[in-house]
Amino acid sequence: MAETSIHGYSDRISVAPGERIRFMVSVEGAARYRADIVRLIHGDANPAGPGFKEEVVETAVSGDHPGRTQPIRAGSHVLIDDPGGLLNVGNSITVHTFIMPTTPAKGVQGVVTRCDPERRMGWALLIDGQGRLALWLGDGAGRLVQVAATTPLMAGIWYSAGASYDGATGRAIVHLAPVVNSYNSRVGPVAALAAPVVREVDVERVDFHSQSAAVIAGWAEGTSTAGATLVGGHYNGKIDRPRVYGHALSADELAGLAAGREPDSRGLIARWDFADGIGPIGIPSDRVTDASGNDLHGRCVNAPARAVTGHNFSGREEHFIHAPAEYGAIHFHDDDLEDAGWEPSFELIVPDTMRSDVYAARVRAGNAVDYIPFFVRPASGRPTAQVLFLAPTASYMAYANEHLGVDVGVGDAIMGHTTVLQQEDLYLCAHPELGLSTYDHHSDGSGVCYSSRLRPIPNMRPNYRHETGSLWGFAADLDLIGWLNARGIRYDVATDEDLHREGAALLRNYRVALTGTHPEYYSSAMLDAMEAFLGSGGRLMYLGGNGFYWVTSFHPDKPHLIEVRKAEGGSRAWQAQPGEYFHSTTGERGGVWRNRGRAPQKLVGVGFAAQGFDRSSYFRRMPDSRDPRASFIFAGVGEDELIGDFGLVGGGAAGHELDRYDLSLGTPPNAMLVACSEGHSDSYQRVVEEIYFMYPGAGGTQDPGVRGDIVYYTTAGGGAVFSASSIAWCGSLSHNNYDNNVSRITANVLERFLSAEPLPATS
Amino acid sequence: MADETAAAPPPDREQIALAMWDKRMRAALRPLITKKIITEHRRDPLGHHSDALNRVLNYIRRRAPWGKCVVVCTKPFKQWRVARLPGARGQVPVFIDERTYNSEAKAMHAAFLVRIEELMRD
Numbered sequence: 001m002a003e004t005s006i007h008g009y010s011d012r013i014s015v016a017p018g019e020r021i022r023f024m025v026s027v028e029g030a031a032r033y034r035a036d037i038v039r040l041i042h043g044d045a046n047p048a049g050p051g052f053k054e055e056v057v058e059t060a061v062s063g064d065h066p067g068r069t070q071p072i073r074a075g076s077h078v079l080i081d082d083p084g085g086l087l088n089v090g091n092s093i094t095v096h097t098f099i100m101p102t103t104p105a106k107g108v109q110g111v112v113t114r115c116d117p118e119r120r121m122g123w124a125l126l127i128d129g130q131g132r133l134a135l136w137l138g139d140g141a142g143r144l145v146q147v148a149a150t151t152p153l154m155a156g157i158w159y160s161a162g163a164s165y166d167g168a169t170g171r172a173i174v175h176l177a178p179v180v181n182s183y184n185s186r187v188g189p190v191a192a193l194a195a196p197v198v199r200e201v202d203v204e205r206v207d208f209h210s211q212s213a214a215v216i217a218g219w220a221e222g223t224s225t226a227g228a229t230l231v232g233g234h235y236n237g238k239i240d241r242p243r244v245y246g247h248a249l250s251a252d253e254l255a256g257l258a259a260g261r262e263p264d265s266r267g268l269i270a271r272w273d274f275a276d277g278i279g280p281i282g283i284p285s286d287r288v289t290d291a292s293g294n295d296l297h298g299r300c301v302n303a304p305a306r307a308v309t310g311h312n313f314s315g316r317e318e319h320f321i322h323a324p325a326e327y328g329a330i331h332f333h334d335d336d337l338e339d340a341g342w343e344p345s346f347e348l349i350v351p352d353t354m355r356s357d358v359y360a361a362r363v364r365a366g367n368a369v370d371y372i373p374f375f376v377r378p379a380s381g382r383p384t385a386q387v388l389f390l391a392p393t394a395s396y397m398a399y400a401n402e403h404l405g406v407d408v409g410v411g412d413a414i415m416g417h418t419t420v421l422q423q424e425d426l427y428l429c430a431h432p433e434l435g436l437s438t439y440d441h442h443s444d445g446s447g448v449c450y451s452s453r454l455r456p457i458p459n460m461r462p463n464y465r466h467e468t469g470s471l472w473g474f475a476a477d478l479d480l481i482g483w484l485n486a487r488g489i490r491y492d493v494a495t496d497e498d499l500h501r502e503g504a505a506l507l508r509n510y511r512v513a514l515t516g517t518h519p520e521y522y523s524s525a526m527l528d529a530m531e532a533f534l535g536s537g538g539r540l541m542y543l544g545g546n547g548f549y550w551v552t553s554f555h556p557d558k559p560h561l562i563e564v565r566k567a568e569g570g571s572r573a574w575q576a577q578p579g580e581y582f583h584s585t586t587g588e589r590g591g592v593w594r595n596r597g598r599a600p601q602k603l604v605g606v607g608f609a610a611q612g613f614d615r616s617s618y619f620r621r622m623p624d625s626r627d628p629r630a631s632f633i634f635a636g637v638g639e640d641e642l643i644g645d646f647g648l649v650g651g652g653a654a655g656h657e658l659d660r661y662d663l664s665l666g667t668p669p670n671a672m673l674v675a676c677s678e679g680h681s682d683s684y685q686r687v688v689e690e691i692y693f694m695y696p697g698a699g700g701t702q703d704p705g706v707r708g709d710i711v712y713y714t715t716a717g718g719g720a721v722f723s724a725s726s727i728a729w730c731g732s733l734s735h736n737n738y739d740n741n742v743s744r745i746t747a748n749v750l751e752r753f754l755s756a757e758p759l760p761a762t763s
Numbered sequence: 764m765a766d767e768t769a770a771a772p773p774p775d776r777e778q779i780a781l782a783m784w785d786k787r788m789r790a791a792l793r794p795l796i797t798k799k800i801i802t803e804h805r806r807d808p809l810g811h812h813s814d815a816l817n818r819v820l821n822y823i824r825r826r827a828p829w830g831k832c833v834v835v836c837t838k839p840f841k842q843w844r845v846a847r848l849p850g851a852r853g854q855v856p857v858f859i860d861e862r863t864y865n866s867e868a869k870a871m872h873a874a875f876l877v878r879i880e881e882l883m884r885d
Contacts, residue, residue, distance in 0.1 A: 045840065406848055406856070407828060409831070410824070410825045412824035412825070413824040413825040416824075418824075418832075418834055418870075418874050419831075419833040420835075420836060420870075420871075421836065421846070422839075423836070426856065429856065430853065430854070614810055615809045681811045681812075682811075
């Protein structure tokens, strides 16, 4: 029997009492598993800290459940809806499209197909095992026609790719022509590429009818037990304007298509226009339109990238909404994954007795255990506390299943730390079908711009440790939850999805909002809500670092899917291709908010300044800390005390990612600089968006900008902001059984912010 | 529709330049590898380091991922081992030996020693 493993995910991440959440579980090596709902109090099991703390909540979920293995099929493609079988041609055919393959040498890949690969039956325009454009036609009885271009395709080059077969004459044609302009491809017109290929051959007669589904960017491999078409042979790269005719076009007509000339529409069965649907809010849709009039529309599966440049990209307009005709492509990847698609295993109707908090479905089989986190928010408009913890779930999604430690050569250099892998990382290595994060590259080298939570996310678990051997994201945020519990502070919980959806109305009911340790990914609606909150008396404790950084979109109809385009600037794992800086799901420009006029400093007084992960440092008090308007923050803290020279995240409160006060970037002029960090190593480097000219000395031992600044200020209407400006801050809260100056400062601020007594204005 | 032999991608001549650079860099770094920096790393693999150790670390930390030595935590907070990263996605790191370490820092130093040994080799 295989080693036991168990993994799961939920359909929702935030639920209120009375609402239903479904859990999808897959078990290997065990017939049954035990499930419980647990309240998560503290995640880090480090023996130097409070340890892992959870509390079982008795619900109808508790008990044994039958287990089964549920597979995941990654890879994006388009399924064509052809109930009438119009594409089931079997005598003569033409398939034409523009393609920009990105891994032509990886093996056979379907481009436009309607075939059964097992039985060798049907038709397929594909890339063959030698990296060549090919037409394959098979009758399922042994006759297989394979005609290929004579030269292999090159990665990153746009081609006109066509093939036809005339059943009356037995003449097959493959027509391949590079369509390179100065902007659209990896190389320009100067490069001496292979000349257009026109291969005309007489082949044996074959009847290639089949009952398979038509697929773009793969081929149908069968049907699931639930009746869904299973697709294999995934293609990597872009496809633009595919079309199918029921008769054979001549070589001249195929050359005409390559040059943008339209033959008459006689025999045209399908002409897919991937740009159709682009509108003022982008193209937040899976629909693919057939513009032939035959209504052979399609549906994208597993979120291939839309709003990408097409074969005719002229470089004049970079916003796809303004030039949809130049954005007629979709970029497919064999490792795209939107939805694992597992059958539900059990569900929970959240009882009224479950208070708003952080929970998980704990599933156990043998020695294997998984925690599927979720958040219970209070019933709408009925807060149960004055403090709201905002779980940065968009950031959890952005980092979901990241492979930085194993896929990125410079990972150790970025971290300043030898990569330390956990068992969860090994599982991710062995199971690439669990998909990627926005920190990863697809198998073809392109950046990952979408991330979904409808899949197991082993690195978003309460006890997960990150490649630095320390905490990150969800596990790190439980340090704050543990502190709130240890101090007996009542809190409600909501997620980024809730903030995005409900806006300022969500925050209005609370006196104080708390962020997590790294609320890096923010949508415009979330920023709007936070600004409205702070402008109307709300008080925010930003207890992390590098927050409010990347422009992030939630798909308007799919809250489980975020989009990030890493445009020019910012500490980024990849950079979007020219012309692809705008989000397909909202139409807004991606990149860092700083480059869109909305630097984090405007909201929280500080913004990303430096990062390093070798060892965290401490803060030292600044003159403003003794100002009577700010001195409440340091009550009980000595004048010369080093703040946070201890902790479970790198050994100090100032570490991992640090933010800095900067009037030029929008820090409110009345902001008080109450403490600064110091003593960082050269693994800490100034952020890349502040590197204009390059010169030596941008590390922590030489650059004065490599520091974190604790900032406090009041806002209009009695609001206030306290920014800790360091991811590691919350990792120091538990030191000495929660009795330390980081804990004291955090408590001082929270108590004062909770008080109805007005705060003296810092202006 | 079975796979056939995949076509080789065009050669990337930059690899020649990188190989020459690598040879020069290794030659330049070897004299820096002394008992002193090895002791320094053993005492603390993280944080502030001497210029010589930083230069060596900057080189080995930015090596291509495939075949790189990493630390794997085999028993949380108790045991770590050294493994080599796989050559492709879908594969797991392979332990380089049976040795276990009772601290992350010791395992990091063991990985460092392997990398140093590789650096000293032609």
